[in-house]
Amino acid sequence: MSVDGDSSPLSSSGSDDFAALLNEELAGISSDESLEEEADETDQDHDGEEEEVYEELNVEDADFAPKRSKRQRLDMLDDDEGLHCSTSLEPVSQSSDVSVQLEICAHPSLIKGMCVKCGRMVDDVSAVALGYIHKDLKVGSDELARLRNKDLKSLFRKKKLYLVLDLDHTLLNSTHFQHISPDEEYLKSQTDSLQDLPNGNLFQLDSMRMFTKLRPFVRTFLKEASNMFEMYVYTMGERPYAMEMARLLDPGKIYFDSRVISQADCTQKHQKGLDVVLGAESAVIILDDTEYVWRQHKENLILMDRYHYFSSSGRSFNLNNRSLAELKRDESEPDGALATILEVLKRIHQLFFDLEQDDDLMRRDVRQVLKTVRSEVLKGCKLVFSRVWKIGEQVENQRLWEVAEELGAICCKELDASVTHVVSTDMGTEKSRWAVKYKKFLVNPSWIEAANFLWQRQPEDSFAVNDSKKEH
Amino acid sequence: MFFHIVLERNMQLHPRHFGPNLRDKLVAKLMKDVEGTCSGRHGFVVAITGVDNVGKGLIRDGTGFVTFPVKYQCVVFRPFKGEILEAAVTIVNKMGFFAEAGPVQIFVSNHLIPDDMEFQSGDIPNYTTSDGSVKIQRDSEVRLKIIGTRVDATEIFCIGTIKDDFLGVINDPGAAA
Numbered sequence: 001m002s003v004d005g006d007s008s009p010l011s012s013s014g015s016d017d018f019a020a021l022l023n024e025e026l027a028g029i030s031s032d033e034s035l036e037e038e039a040d041e042t043d044q045d046h047d048g049e050e051e052e053v054y055e056e057l058n059v060e061d062a063d064f065a066p067k068r069s070k071r072q073r074l075d076m077l078d079d080d081e082g083l084h085c086s087t088s089l090e091p092v093s094q095s096s097d098v099s100v101q102l103e104i105c106a107h108p109s110l111i112k113g114m115c116v117k118c119g120r121m122v123d124d125v126s127a128v129a130l131g132y133i134h135k136d137l138k139v140g141s142d143e144l145a146r147l148r149n150k151d152l153k154s155l156f157r158k159k160k161l162y163l164v165l166d167l168d169h170t171l172l173n174s175t176h177f178q179h180i181s182p183d184e185e186y187l188k189s190q191t192d193s194l195q196d197l198p199n200g201n202l203f204q205l206d207s208m209r210m211f212t213k214l215r216p217f218v219r220t221f222l223k224e225a226s227n228m229f230e231m232y233v234y235t236m237g238e239r240p241y242a243m244e245m246a247r248l249l250d251p252g253k254i255y256f257d258s259r260v261i262s263q264a265d266c267t268q269k270h271q272k273g274l275d276v277v278l279g280a281e282s283a284v285i286i287l288d289d290t291e292y293v294w295r296q297h298k299e300n301l302i303l304m305d306r307y308h309y310f311s312s313s314g315r316s317f318n319l320n321n322r323s324l325a326e327l328k329r330d331e332s333e334p335d336g337a338l339a340t341i342l343e344v345l346k347r348i349h350q351l352f353f354d355l356e357q358d359d360d361l362m363r364r365d366v367r368q369v370l371k372t373v374r375s376e377v378l379k380g381c382k383l384v385f386s387r388v389w390k391i392g393e394q395v396e397n398q399r400l401w402e403v404a405e406e407l408g409a410i411c412c413k414e415l416d417a418s419v420t421h422v423v424s425t426d427m428g429t430e431k432s433r434w435a436v437k438y439k440k441f442l443v444n445p446s447w448i449e450a451a452n453f454l455w456q457r458q459p460e461d462s463f464a465v466n467d468s469k470k471e472h
Numbered sequence: 473m474f475f476h477i478v479l480e481r482n483m484q485l486h487p488r489h490f491g492p493n494l495r496d497k498l499v500a501k502l503m504k505d506v507e508g509t510c511s512g513r514h515g516f517v518v519a520i521t522g523v524d525n526v527g528k529g530l531i532r533d534g535t536g537f538v539t540f541p542v543k544y545q546c547v548v549f550r551p552f553k554g555e556i557l558e559a560a561v562t563i564v565n566k567m568g569f570f571a572e573a574g575p576v577q578i579f580v581s582n583h584l585i586p587d588d589m590e591f592q593s594g595d596i597p598n599y600t601t602s603d604g605s606v607k608i609q610r611d612s613e614v615r616l617k618i619i620g621t622r623v624d625a626t627e628i629f630c631i632g633t634i635k636d637d638f639l640g641v642i643n644d645p646g647a648a649a
Contacts, residue, residue, distance in 0.1 A: 014625045108583060116581035118570065119620020119631045133565055134579070136524065151566060154590065164530075230593060254595040258565055278566055304584065406495050 037063040053186070072329060108143035112136040127274055131265045133258055134242035148280045153285070155230060156361045159220045159353055162279035163345070166288040167237060167245050169306040171221075171338075173214040174245075178314035187211065197251035205244060212248060213309040216331045217338040223257050224342055230279070232259040234272055234286075236293065239264055273370040282365040285348065287341065299367040302344065305337045337453065346454045348373055362425040375408035377451050386424035386431035388445050404448050423448065424465050432465060477514065478524060480543045481506065482583055485529075499523050500548040502542055507573075511644045512623040515550025516575045551576050551618050551630050558642065561612045564597045571614060576628050580616060584633035586640070606641055621622075 105118035111134060115122045127138035139147070146248070155161070165171060191211070191425045192200025201214040225231060233249075233256050235242045242262035250256050265276050274281055286294060289304045308314040309330070311323035325328055331337065351369050353361075389398055396402075400423075401411050412419070415434055422435035422442050435442040447463035481502065487604035489497040503520050510516045519570060551573070553555060559571035559578055568581040569610045582591065582599075588604065589599040598609035616632035616639055 109581065111579050112624075113633055115631070116579060117583045119618075121620075121622070130567075133567055134570070137567065139567070147566060149536065151591075154593075252595070257593070257597060258563070314491050366520055464537050 002318050015288040019152075021150045021469075026359075052330070082187050106142065107140065108146070109137065109139040111217065126195040127266070128335075130276055130278075132261050132276070144275075144278070147278055150166065151278060152280045152283055152362065159228075159364055161229050161349060161352065162232065162284040163225055164232045164234045164274070164277060164284055164288075166286075166304070167233060167242065169308065170215075170287055170304045172212055172214045172245060173307050173309040174210050174241075175310035175312045177209045179213070179310070180324060181311045181323070184311060184323070186327060186328075197248060203248055208241065208244065211310065212245065213325070213340055214248065214453075215307045215309075216336050218249065218335040221338045222249060222442070223344050225345060226255050228345065229285070231255050231452055232277055232279075233260060234261045234277070234288075236263050236266075236270075236272070238262060273297070274300070283369065285345065285366060285370065290446075293334055299370065302370070303340060303452065304341065307331065307337065312399075340454050344373065348453060371406075374406055374455070377455055378404065378407040378409035378448075380418045380455055381408075381421050381457070382412065382413060383421045383423055383448075384415055385421050386422055386429045387426045400445055400448055403452050407448070409448075409450055421447075421460070427465050473555060473572060474518070475548050475550065475639065476521065476545065478543060479506075479514065479517075479546050480541060483540050483542050484532070484537045484541070485540060487538070490538070492581060495526060495607065496544060498526060498540060502544060506546070510575065510626050510628060512532050512609055512625055512628075515548045518547040518549050518574075520544050520546045533609075546638075549574060549576070550579075551621055551628060553618055553621060554638075555617060555618045556615060558613060558615050558633070561608060561610055563613060564591075564599065564609055566591055566593075567609060569599065576630060576632040578616060578618070578632040580632045580634055581613075584619070584631075584635045586635050612641055615639050 021022060040120060045141055084452075085140070105115060105120070106126060107115040107117065107122045108125060109116050110122055113121050113123065113136075124138065124140060126312075127140045129376065130137045130139055168174060172277045174397055187202065187206070189206040191202050193199075194203060194205075198219070201216070201218075203212045203214075204210075205212060222231070233246050235245070237245070239262040242260050246256050246260045267273055267275055270293065272288075274284055274286075274297050277284065281297065281300065283351050284297075284300050286297060286301045287304055288294060288301060289306045291298070291301065294301045306317065307382055308317070309324045311326055314321070314323050333339070347370050348366065351373065352364060352366055383404055385395070385401070388400060395411075395413060404411050409421075415422075415431060420441060422431050422440055423445055424432045424435075424442060425444060426432060427442075432442055434440075441460040443460050443463040447458055447460065450458045450463070475500040479508070483498055485498060485504060486545070499520075500643070502523070508517065520558050522545045523542060524545060529538040529540045531538050533625055537633065538560045557573045557576075557578070559573040559576075561571045565572040568579060568585065569584075571578045571580065572609070585608075586601075589608070590602070590603050592598050592600050594607050598607050614634055616634050617636055618630045619633050620631040622629045633648060642647050
């Protein structure tokens with residue numbers, strides 16, 4: 001018993017004496033010293049035995065499984081002799097069982113480094129970690145493809161697609177206690193009780209020191225979308241936050257189940273990827289307010305107008321106007337962003353499942369449908385831009401130009417009679433004056449942005465170009 | 473599998489416990505420290521059934537704590553490959569389902585669920601046969617066979633299968649409801 005390894009050599013003699021004394025004393029309390037020593041020896045023996053027992057067991061584990069099942073079967077057969085006719089079948093099925101076991105396992109996925117199919121320890125670095133399903137789960141690429149394919153079939157049977165939803169600025173807006181502006185203090189008395197999750201929309205989360213405001217219409221949105229989609233939450237927030245938000249949005253756990261993906265699950269830094277989503281890319285629609293995180297899946301993305309309820313949220317995007325909370329207002333419920341997008345989703349869903357020309361559902365691609373729907377928004381518009389970007393810049397690479405073309409508008413550089421809209425920031429340019437003269441629509445660039453977010457051609461009157469003289 | 477074995481442990485005791493009740497204190501502390509823990513070698517310690525022997529104490533310099541080697545009998549639970557266990561289902565998802573047999577977590581992958589059972593998503597995700605007669609969902613009780621174990625210092629995790637004769641649901645909460 002080398003317990004006092006830390007005792008210094010100087011003091012050891014003294015402590016040893018004391019230890020001996022104490023031992024003597026204790027011997028009286030517990031039991032006879034000699035007995036103890038004997039017991040010590042026997043214990044060592046016992047330990048040895050124990051190990052042997054375990055070894056035997058392990059041997060049994062490795063070799064015995066098939067044998068044991070055989071024995072079981074034999075027992076059974078002995079019991080009911082009347083069933084002799086079936087005996088001829090038994091060995092056949094058994095041998096096929098054995099051959100299955102002998103097949104080389106492809107190690108489809110691993111949990112804690114253990115293959116889920118054969119139970120062996122495997123080291124596969126290429127497998128993708130799906131931490132949101134289980135913290136130690138890794139799935140190989142072949143298995144991912146198989147799962148997606150299988151899942152897609154059952155999903156199509158239910159006439160559903162996948163919907164990946166971002167949290168912040170898309171479905172809700174959160175802010176820390178310390179970032180509340182003086183004009184927003186009144187909110188503290190207006191929060192909804194956490195006991196009433198399904199009805200509330202403004203919550204105070206003391207554990208995270210946060211206020212969370214759900215976007216108007218979000219409850220109806222989720223309810224209706226769940227009939228058409230299998231929904232995922234995919235956020236750049238951390239896991240506890242994501243779980244808490246999912247609880248606010250889905251207290252009954254009927255929409256998301258375990259499909260809540262957070263920052264830790266992303267395979268690339270600052271990028272969201274569909275590689276951790278168990279859904280085929282051809283059937284996924286993404287709702288997010290940030291475009292660049294979905295660099296590889298832009299075609300699946302529906303860009304959302306950002307929801308800023310708290311002033312701190314607007315400030316982080318360099319918006320300095322007063323927040324909705326400060327103005328004691330909110331997005332409109334019947335025609336806010338979520339209601340608009342729900343209509344778009346309904347249309348995409350309907351188009352996807354109603355396409356007559358191609359009978360094979362599996363080969364359909366929601367990205368194509370998305371593209372088609374998008375390209376109908378500004379169909380028939382021919383745009384000319386004026387003073388929207390600096391002279392000399394490559395116009396074809398401009399975002400606004402790209403967006404307009406995606407929305408189905410035709411963009412050109414020069415004026416001609418077929419042009420329908422002039423997009424301008426200034427009344428005074430030559431093109432703007434031309435538009436006024438020939439009674440063409442003259443709109444500012446946010447007309448395109450609005451059409452992009454609302455998926456509808458907007459009334460041109462509300463996007464008139466401000467007179468530059470008045471502006472300055 | 474359960475085992476009744478003798479284990480030994482060095483217990484450190486604070487000097488304030490030295491006195492007539494020293495042994496009782498030691499046993500109480502042993503129970504608190506050991507029951508419910510898991511060691512990779514022996515499995516989960518379910519209960520202490522008796523203390524065989526308390527060895528000579530050794531005083532630790534500087535602290536005054538005394539270390540006693542204590543030998544005790546206990547019931548341990550350790551799952552083995554090939555063992556048949558009964559477990560309660562906790563989570564069901566596309567990948568398969570998780571079940572618990574006491575402190576042991578077991579995962580049954582969809583490869584090892586009979587082929588005629590399909591995953592059904594919805595508010596109660598489950599695996600159901602095509603005729604709907606058998607259903608595995610949360611809180612179902614299943615009989616499964618362990619095909620792999622991973623033993624860590626504080627946790628034992630198993631891979632199981634129900635794709636074999638006499639395995640599968642033994643009690644279905646959905647059927648009773």
